[in-house]
Amino acid sequence: MPRPEMHGVVVIGAGHAGVEAAASLRAGGYSGPVTVVGAERHLPYQRPPLSKEMLADGGDPGALALRSEAFFADRGIVLRHGPAVDVDRARQQVHIAGDRPLDYDHLVLATGAAPRRIELPGRSLRGVAELRTLDDALALRASLVGAGRMVVLGGGFIGMEVASAARKRGVDVSVVELADRLLGRAVSPPVSAAVAAHHRADGVGLCFGEHATELVGDAGHVTGVRTGSGRVLPADLVVLGIGATAEDGLARRAGLATDGGVLVDRWLTTSDPRIIAIGDCAVVCDPATGTRRRLESIQNATDHGRYAAARILGEERPYCALPWFWSNQGALRLQLVGIAGDSAELVVRGDAARFSVFCMRDGRLTAVESVNDPGTHMAARRLLERATPGEAELVAVDYDVRALARRVLARETAVA
Amino acid sequence: MPKVTYVYDDGSEHTVEVAVATSLMRAALRNQVRGIVGECGGAATCGTCHVYLDHSTEEFGPPSGDEDEMLEWTAAPRAENSRLSCQLVPTEEGAHLVVRVPAEQV
Ligand SMILES: Cc1cc2nc3c(=O)[nH]c(=O)nc-3n(C[C@H](O)[C@H](O)[C@H](O)COP(=O)(O)OP(=O)(O)OC[C@H]3O[C@@H](n4cnc5c(N)ncnc54)[C@H](O)[C@@H]3O)c2cc1C
Numbered sequence: 309m310p311r312p313e314m315h316g317v318v319v320i321g322a323g324h325a326g327v328e329a330a331a332s333l334r335a336g337g338y339s340g341p342v343t344v345v346g347a348e349r350h351l352p353y354q355r356p357p358l359s360k361e362m363l364a365d366g367g368d369p370g371a372l373a374l375r376s377e378a379f380f381a382d383r384g385i386v387l388r389h390g391p392a393v394d395v396d397r398a399r400q401q402v403h404i405a406g407d408r409p410l411d412y413d414h415l416v417l418a419t420g421a422a423p424r425r426i427e428l429p430g431r432s433l434r435g436v437a438e439l440r441t442l443d444d445a446l447a448l449r450a451s452l453v454g455a456g457r458m459v460v461l462g463g464g465f466i467g468m469e470v471a472s473a474a475r476k477r478g479v480d481v482s483v484v485e486l487a488d489r490l491l492g493r494a495v496s497p498p499v500s501a502a503v504a505a506h507h508r509a510d511g512v513g514l515c516f517g518e519h520a521t522e523l524v525g526d527a528g529h530v531t532g533v534r535t536g537s538g539r540v541l542p543a544d545l546v547v548l549g550i551g552a553t554a555e556d557g558l559a560r561r562a563g564l565a566t567d568g569g570v571l572v573d574r575w576l577t578t579s580d581p582r583i584i585a586i587g588d589c590a591v592v593c594d595p596a597t598g599t600r601r602r603l604e605s606i607q608n609a610t611d612h613g614r615y616a617a618a619r620i621l622g623e624e625r626p627y628c629a630l631p632w633f634w635s636n637q638g639a640l641r642l643q644l645v646g647i648a649g650d651s652a653e654l655v656v657r658g659d660a661a662r663f664s665v666f667c668m669r670d671g672r673l674t675a676v677e678s679v680n681d682p683g684t685h686m687a688a689r690r691l692l693e694r695a696t697p698g699e700a701e702l703v704a705v706d707y708d709v710r711a712l713a714r715r716v717l718a719r720e721t722a723v724a
Numbered sequence: 725m726p727k728v729t730y731v732y733d734d735g736s737e738h739t740v741e742v743a744v745a746t747s748l749m750r751a752a753l754r755n756q757v758r759g760i761v762g763e764c765g766g767a768a769t770c771g772t773c774h775v776y777l778d779h780s781t782e783e784f785g786p787p788s789g790d791e792d793e794m795l796e797w798t799a800a801p802r803a804e805n806s807r808l809s810c811q812l813v814p815t816e817e818g819a820h821l822v823v824r825v826p827a828e829q830v
């Protein structure tokens with residue numbers, strides 16, 4: 309007989325993953341106490357708009373709430389103001405600064421990620437911003453109003469989204485990127501090239517093969533970025549978009565296994581069977597192949613959250629989901645599904661304005677990256693959720709994945 | 725304020741008031757309407773905010789080309805009146821809109 313649940317579930321981190329876990333527990337019929345400990349003062353909110361609409365159009369921060377206050381109250385999900393400072397695994401308790409400890413039967417770590425730290429002279433000058441939280445976004449939006457010239461360090465998703473938003477407000481923008489292309493870690497070269505062309509046409513200056521060596525300033529405020537080649541790019545606003553690292557300090561202090569994030573097995577369980585880690589902070593390890601992967605996406609966070617709830621409610625099957633990501637940069641719309649891998653062979657279909665890249669590994673389709681091509685992308689997503697077609701199948705339909713997806717879905721309906 | 729009635733798959737209804745300029749996806753999430761996911765937050769990229777819009781309303785223009793393409797691949801079958809609720813933003817003060825929420829979104 310299972311041991312009766314007395315203390316319930318404590319979730320640390322009130323972001324996309326944590327809130328989804330709590331909501332799914334209730335939706336799945338969990339009746340014990342559910343507490344979500346959050347470090348931020350806002351009602352849990354959506355992060356993606358922070359680098360998009362929120363900066364560009366001056367969107368309303370209230371509209372970002374993931375769920376209403378009543379949603380939590382009606383479901384008996386208690387939101388506690390943190391941060392959680394320690395986990396006592398022997399006692400199964402979470403310590404919150406200046407508050408009584410919380411007991412748990414199951415603990416869910418959903419602490420997310422934080423902007424990568426950079427040791428750079430001038431880092432603490434005013435006008436140097438990073439972007440992770442709603443407060444960061446509100447501050448950056450205020451700075452954009454008076455800004456004339458902005459330099460973004462890092463040509464990743466957040467950097468390029470911020471660049472678009474700033475251009476929309478008439479700010480002069482340059483991006484400094486060490487690699488020779490944009491979004492290098494996430495997308496294939498044809499997509500990088502399309503993204504670069506889009507931003508160039510929008511008036512964004514792109515400096516490849518360059519890195520910042522110093523932020524220069526005057527009277528405590530940033531005035532420019534010195535790069536490895538010795539030149540100084542003038543700026544009254546500098547945004548650091550150099551990536552994020554997992555928030556795993558709490559897990560490390562608690563003695564859980566970590567390696568660039570909280571290590572979990574295919575059941576998203578940490579080295580302590582009573583603790584699950586989900587979302588941006590979790591490194592999922594496949595024992596069969598030894599591959600380890602930490603993803604930063606809404607799909608990953610919400611699917612992890614749903615799975616964590618199901619697992620606590622008795623799910624036996626390991627976690628399995630198809631990775632998916634999107635980014636909007638002005639009029640440019642990117643959608644990514646699956647994991648391409650370095651050795652992928654690429655087949656590009658479409659024209660410069662609208663195309664998809666099919667990434668093949670060992671003769672099978674593993675990922676599709678789309679630029680302004682939502683129909684093809686959604687079809688690919690539906691297809692990859694069900695099967696990974698081989699090259700012969702794709703060639704037979706001339707890479708028309710809509711046709712292939714229609715066929716697969718029709719077969720499914722026929723069987724059902 | 726405009727009103728929106730969300731009709732669930734089992735026929736039950738949930739009516740909420742929506743501020744002008746708030747999308748039907750956002751209003752659904754904020755008011756605990758079941759069955760609308762809105763994974764992409766309203767960027768018309770995920771297709772998890774699919775609804776069937778009652779024909780008695782002509783408040784909105786036709787779907788854009790991109791919305792139209794997305795609608796072909798929603799989890800529940802597409803109908804003539806299928807829309808992405810994140811793209812439906814009421815602009816008329818007194819409007820009363822009716823949408824049906826499909827049984828599945830993901
Ligand atoms: C600006 C921006 C734009 C993005 N755009 C996209 C996009 O377009 N598409 C996409 O798929 N993904 C996007 N992402 C990534 C996506 O937001 C993350 O993958 C997702 O938020 C991860 O969810 P999470 O719950 O794991 O972490 P988070 O949402 O970061 O939530 C973690 C929470 O835990 C809290 N916390 C940390 N430590 C403690 C503690 N000790 N005690 C209590 N609370 C704690 C933090 O304050 C935080 O609120 C974007 C991210 C950012 C920052």
Ligand code: FES
Pocket residue numbers: 749761762763764765766767768769770771772773808809810811
């Ligand atoms: S919320 Fe993603 S398409 Fe509407």
